[in-house]
Amino acid sequence: MKGAIFDMDGVVVDNHAFHFKAWMAFAEKYKFELNERIYRDQYNGKTNADLFKMIFGNISDEDINHYAEEKESLYHELYASHMKAHTGLVDFLEYLKKNKIKIALGTSAPTQNVDFVLDTLKLRKYFEVIVDGAQVERGKPDPQVYQLCAMKLGLEPKDCFVFEDSLAGLESGERAGCTIVGVATSHKTSELKVKTDIIIHDFTEARSILKL
Numbered sequence: 001m002k003g004a005i006f007d008m009d010g011v012v013v014d015n016h017a018f019h020f021k022a023w024m025a026f027a028e029k030y031k032f033e034l035n036e037r038i039y040r041d042q043y044n045g046k047t048n049a050d051l052f053k054m055i056f057g058n059i060s061d062e063d064i065n066h067y068a069e070e071k072e073s074l075y076h077e078l079y080a081s082h083m084k085a086h087t088g089l090v091d092f093l094e095y096l097k098k099n100k101i102k103i104a105l106g107t108s109a110p111t112q113n114v115d116f117v118l119d120t121l122k123l124r125k126y127f128e129v130i131v132d133g134a135q136v137e138r139g140k141p142d143p144q145v146y147q148l149c150a151m152k153l154g155l156e157p158k159d160c161f162v163f164e165d166s167l168a169g170l171e172s173g174e175r176a177g178c179t180i181v182g183v184a185t186s187h188k189t190s191e192l193k194v195k196t197d198i199i200i201h202d203f204t205e206a207r208s209i210l211k212l
Contacts, residue, residue, distance in 0.1 A: 010165030
């Protein structure tokens with residue numbers, strides 16, 4: 001491993017429940033169908049632009065930004081007092097940094113959510129490359145986000161490990177040519193096994209499972 005690329009939601013932070021609550025409140029207001037299964041299977045890993053077009057049809061960028069701001073405000077309000085780094089993450093990041101492994105963040109989340117998490121938890125210093133939903137034209141499962149991360153790290157995708165909690169994200173990393181590691185937060189281990197045999201529950205397991 002020369003590079004480690006982390007998704008954010010469900011990986012850097014285990015925040016699935018708070019995004020889901022925000023989406024459920026949003027769905028109730030705008031009267032579209034949403035439940036836990038739909039959220040896990042269709043929402044995880046996708047950009048806001050993809051999601052709001054899926055919900056509302058071919059809407060304008062202005063409408064997308066309006067809906068995104070409303071939904072993310074709900075999420076920030078719900079999550080602010082509960083936020084913490086995923087178990088073992090900081091120690092694992094310190095280990096990677098000490099061993100000269102390059103670190104990137106590759107997420108479909110909007111920039112304001114990335115700033116919200118990284119700055120609140122003081123994690124920005126660990127990531128020499130950050131690619132968020134505003135920098136990609138195609139959300140996961142398209143490989144663009146992880147291809148871009150590897151390129152900006154100056155590495156070949158084959159030399160990078162991708163840490164992902166969503167099936168769309170694991171597919172994105174696999175299609176990019178990276179080694180994919182499932183993080184069992186928003187999906188069960190049995191569900192992640194569809195995409196990868198390398199699975200961790202939190203980052204206290206990472207070094208032993210990855211034999212680092």
